[in-house]
Amino acid sequence: MDVSLSVPAVEARDISFSYQDYSHASRYFPPVLTHVDFSLPQGGKMVVLGPPDSGKSTLARILTGCIPRYFSGYMEGSVSILGRSMGDAAPWTRVEDISYVAHESTEELVATSCRDEIVFPLESLGMDNRAMEERLAASVKDWSLEQQLDAGGDELSGGERRRLLMAVTQAIDAPILVLDEPFDDLDGSWREKLLEYLNHPRRTVIVFASRPLDIWHGHFDTWAVMDKGCLETGTEKEILYRISHGWGALPPSGQSRSVTVPMEPVPDDEAASTGESSTKKSPAVNFPASHVLKATHVLNATGLSIRHERASSAGTFHLSVSDFHLSSGETVALIGDNGAGKSTFCRVLAGLDVPVAGSVMCDGRQDSALLRGSIGYMFQNPDHQIFLPTVREELAWSFSRRKDIRPETAEEKVLRACSLFRLEAEATPSTMSYGARKRLQAAVCWLLDRPFHVLDEPDAALTYADAFCLVQVLREQGAGILLVSHDREFVSRICSRVYRVADGVLEEVV
Structure with a gap:
């Protein structure tokens, strides 16, 4: 036409x-x-x-x-x-x-x-x-x-x-x-x-x-x-x-516990128009000192060989990890291209998939049941994780097998989680926005209160302020956090170390 x-x-x-x-x-x-x-x-x-x-x-x-x-x-x-x-x-x-x-x-x-x-x-x-x-x-x-x-x-x-x-x-x-x-x-x-x-x-x-x-x-x-x-x-x-200067504000700048993530060069014409140098280095940010807790738990992956079978012509995917470590109280980033194997590694780390070789240990113990009970996992897609009719029921499920918590205490914690993550207890998750469902995932992790959390692209569809607060609340519990993200600006401001997956190998960025 x-x-x-x-x-x-x-x-x-x-x-x-x-x-x-x-x-x-x-x-x-x-x-x-x-x-x-x-x-x-x-x-x-x-x-x-x-x-x-x-x-x-x-x-x-x-x-x-x-x-x-x-x-x-x-x-x-x-x-x-x-x-x-x-x-x-x-x-x-x-x-x-x-x-x-x-x-x-x-x-x-x-x-x-x-x-x-x-x-x-x-x-x-x-x-x-x-x-x-x-x-x-x-x-x-x-x-x-x-x-x-x-x-x-x-x-x-x-x-x-x-x-x-x-x-x-x-x-x-x-x-x-x-x-x-x-x-x-x-x-x-x-x-x-x-x-x-x-x-x-x-x-x-x-x-x-x-x-x-x-x-x-x-x-x-x-x-x-x-x-x-x-x-x-x-x-x-x-x-x-x-x-x-409002809801889109980046976290404030800081001096310590920071990391510079390698950034792509900025074209000269853009650098001139923005007044920036031709290579960007994001300012670092730091959590308040009260959030830096003594490491009491350590998560290690050593000599891993991971294989992932695809039914398609893409065939078999291999990933090698010689050494990975995460201590409680620190936030570590995992970056890499699409399809590089970031989520595959996260599933192995959390004890959901089994590697071909090597070991994943929590506090020196190699035990898949211990891993699953020590790591909170925030999936990339919230709909793979949320399945109950209301926010209240989804959050309360965290206590369904806890004999040591009384019902009234569990209810108090659920309402506290709703307040922290801006959720309505009676809302129906399936009708909530994508960003709200991401906050619901984070609220579940917070209630689990585990020594480690794997957050697979938690910043998707969230403002910088929301994503930062999400990580901050979990950090306040003293948890060690592995954060998967494609946003180098976000990573550079809140992570102390960075691992990268490239060409089938996961290594720390030095």
């Missing part, structure tokens, strides 16, 4: 929305969005920043027609895509105009292999076989999925799933892209690749994110902040200043 360039790509007019309260057929929850109004020209690049629960995902789904069609509620206002009102149109009728990539990949992956995932929407569009094969080959090559082509989504790492969703998006080739936290799960090189893809002048892009990335500088022509359901636009400088 040919549309005049004077017609806005996306136009939202006075949008307000409230989700339905299913306990009462005619009752609605307080508004999630209030009078949201903006227009984006064809080829425009827009980033919307906001903390969890600010309404970002709700707005993304409204723009793409998923709300209110699939999520009941009361909506006012209108959305037009390339001059045509979304109205009651089913999302699939506009798939050639606008593509939506959700933050949670499990919302969108439906096929049994990457190949079928990419081809499925093309078949639905009635594309001929030759054209489908050409688009399949191009998208698989561009997002480096050749080895994963026959793998199912459940076999992929978080970053590989994100690349798969982008390969699907590229194959469809819609002119408008709405992306919810698209840079999460991706390592540094793939974040650069994604940004390059989005910069194509033909593409209209709206990115929703919880925190800004340095590489975005100069790449978006419209900046906006979303908080408490309201959207305000401004210049890049204005928006970054506002969030850096």
Whole structure:
């Protein structure tokens, strides 16, 4: 469909929305969005920043027609895509105009292999076989999925799933892209690749994110902040200043217990425009001295050989770990490219998987049951870990086998966890935002009060302040923390040491 360039790509007019309260057929929850109004020209690049629960995902789904069609509620206002009102149109009728990539990949992956995932929407569009094969080959090559082509989504790492969703998006080739936290799960090189893809002048892009990335500088022509359901636009400088002095503030700088994480060089033109040197080194941060506790527990992994079988053509994955150690009271980072084996190592460390060779010991004892009882594990995907109807029940489960804690004491601890992690006890986890579910995972770890915690990308979909507080509360218990993250800024500010996985080997960064 040919549309005049004077017609806005996306136009939202006075949008307000409230989700339905299913306990009462005619009752609605307080508004999630209030009078949201903006227009984006064809080829425009827009980033919307906001903390969890600010309404970002709700707005993304409204723009793409998923709300209110699939999520009941009361909506006012209108959305037009390339001059045509979304109205009651089913999302699939506009798939050639606008593509939506959700933050949670499990919302969108439906096929049994990457190949079928990419081809499925093309078949639905009635594309001929030759054209489908050409688009399949191009998208698989561009997002480096050749080895994963026959793998199912459940076999992929978080970053590989994100690349798969982008390969699907590229194959469809819609002119408008709405992306919810698209840079999460991706390592540094793939974040650069994604940004390059989005910069194509033909593409209209709206990115929703919880925190800004340095590489975005100069790449978006419209900046906006979303908080408490309201959207305000401004210049890049204005928006970054506002969030850096509010919910988006980084942890304060400090002097000791810090680590410098190797950073990619900043292009000379960017360095000049930002006034920074050509190589970035993030300022370090330190927890208050009261959080630095005497090490009473030690976790060691020695001479590990780890093998992970994939049913796909990607074959067998091997990881070697000569030495890893973590003491209670310290926070250590684990970094590496997508699919390098970070989560695989974490599962072995926590006693969930068994290595081919080597040992994992807690306080000098090699005992898988002891490991599982000494390590709290925060999975990368909260939905792999949360399974009870309410927050209260999810948290109370931590005490279900504890004979030494009275029911009233357990209830007090549950309510304290709700307060610390900003949770509503009677809320239903399945309807909570992704960020809120991450906080629920952390609250469970806090209640377990174990000497060690493995946090697999805890900063995903959270602001820097939220992610820092999450780690800080666990640190206050004196726990040793292994933190997996792709965000070097975050890692450099809170971790005392860094391990890296590369080319099948895990080693400490010296």
